[in-house]
Amino acid sequence: MKPNATHCGLFVGLVTLDLVYLVTSALSDNQKIVASDYTVAAGGPATNAAVTFSRLGNQANLLGVVGAHPITQLIQADLASYEVAIADLDPDRSEPPSISSIIVTQSTGERAVVSINALKSQVESDRLPQDLLSGIDVVLIDGHQMAVGQSVAKLAKAKGIPVAIDGGSWKPGFEYILPFVDYAICSANFSPPGCHDTVEVFAYLAAAGIPHIAITQGEKPIQYLVGGKSNTLDVPQIDAVDTLGAGDVLHGAFCHYILQKGFTDALAAAAKVAARSCQFFGTRRWLEHSVDE
Numbered sequence: 001m002k003p004n005a006t007h008c009g010l011f012v013g014l015v016t017l018d019l020v021y022l023v024t025s026a027l028s029d030n031q032k033i034v035a036s037d038y039t040v041a042a043g044g045p046a047t048n049a050a051v052t053f054s055r056l057g058n059q060a061n062l063l064g065v066v067g068a069h070p071i072t073q074l075i076q077a078d079l080a081s082y083e084v085a086i087a088d089l090d091p092d093r094s095e096p097p098s099i100s101s102i103i104v105t106q107s108t109g110e111r112a113v114v115s116i117n118a119l120k121s122q123v124e125s126d127r128l129p130q131d132l133l134s135g136i137d138v139v140l141i142d143g144h145q146m147a148v149g150q151s152v153a154k155l156a157k158a159k160g161i162p163v164a165i166d167g168g169s170w171k172p173g174f175e176y177i178l179p180f181v182d183y184a185i186c187s188a189n190f191s192p193p194g195c196h197d198t199v200e201v202f203a204y205l206a207a208a209g210i211p212h213i214a215i216t217q218g219e220k221p222i223q224y225l226v227g228g229k230s231n232t233l234d235v236p237q238i239d240a241v242d243t244l245g246a247g248d249v250l251h252g253a254f255c256h257y258i259l260q261k262g263f264t265d266a267l268a269a270a271a272k273v274a275a276r277s278c279q280f281f282g283t284r285r286w287l288e289h290s291v292d293e
Contacts, residue, residue: 005058006057006058006263008135008137009051009137009138009140009177010061010136010138010257011061011140011141011142012045012064012135012151012152013045013118013142013149014117014118014142014144015042015065015086015098016043016044016064017042017071017072017097017100018040018042018283020100020244021101021103022066022104022242023035023105024036024106025107026103026105026106026109027103034239036078036106039284039285041078042068042075042079043065043283044117044142045247045248045251046062046063046140046142046143046144046248047079048249048252050084050140050247051081051084051164051284051287052248052273052277054083055082056253056273059083060083061085062079063129063148063152064086064087064144065093066086066088067088067090067091067096067097068091068092069096069097070096071096075273078284082287086217091195092119095121096273097114098115098116098117098120099115100114101115101199102244102270107239108240109240118145122146123145123148125147127220129202131289132152133161136161137161137259138259139160139164140163140164140165140255141163141165141168143168143174143177147173150180157180161184162183163181164182164185164255165177165186166189166248166271167184170192174192178210179204181208181210183210183212183213183258184210184212184213185214185251185254185267186213186215187215187216188217193196202225205225212226212268213225215248216250216271219235219238220231223232224263230262233267233268235271238278238279240276241280242278242281244251244279245277249283250270250271253269253281256270276289
């Protein structure tokens with residue numbers, strides 16, 4: 001346990017190694033370009049959320065597949081530097097971890113990502129560590145380890161531990177997790193079966209019994225639904241340097257603030273942290289600065 005940690009959170013999902021390059025313009029077909037900057041860090045929605053949660057003064061526990069390949073030393077070192085504890089679902093795995101190659105366009109802050117995510121590293125729920133939820137105050141599930149996520153969500157619900165999902169995109173199997181979810185924080189790209197717009201997404205998630213739902217839209221206001229009533233929440237307007245991981249940061253910050261504030265206040269505070277992260281290149285450099293700077 002991290003000394004003086006305010007709360008303890010469990011983050012379930014994808015663990016990658018991110019190779020991030022900053023370029024002056026987007027690449028065209030068959031083009032070679034020299035990057036103006038680069039960074040290497042552990043990545044994945046749950047991973048970046050865990051780092052954010054830890055940065056805000058909490059103990060973050062990351063549940064995912066890392067393995068024993070030599071490359072994983074880079075992942076382990078990065079997470080150790082941010083005091084994120086790893087619960088490895090497949091510690092003897094010899095294959096290399098998932099590696100994401102990311103190109104960030106300097107003029108817009110937008111990014112392009114190539115990754116296989118967790119397609120080749122799925123784990124069944126029988127590998128869950130014992131006493132996994134002991135001392136846990138909040139759970140975040142990103143959907144990249146679906147069988148594990150479903151079991152964790154069910155266990156957390158039974159223990160009265162709030163469960164949030166990172167709905168970056170719809171993944172088959174999410175329908176089995178939704179009944180155990182307290183907070184669904186989704187992107188505009190989250191499209192459950194049969195849903196074609198945000199109205200239908202809200203209806204789908206509400207029908208699953210989720211009491212608090214939000215849909216982020218980048219620099220546009222966050223739409224949310226609570227108690228059958230919808231509204232919007234403005235987000236900070238900034239000149240973005242890099243939007244990579246902004247949603248992950250928002251989810252990690254939300255898990256921190258929801259243990260202290262109401263839903264909309266937690267969303268607003270998390271959006272502020274996410275906006276701050278967009279003012280720096282990569283997913284780690286913002287951590288060196290105060291959110292309020």
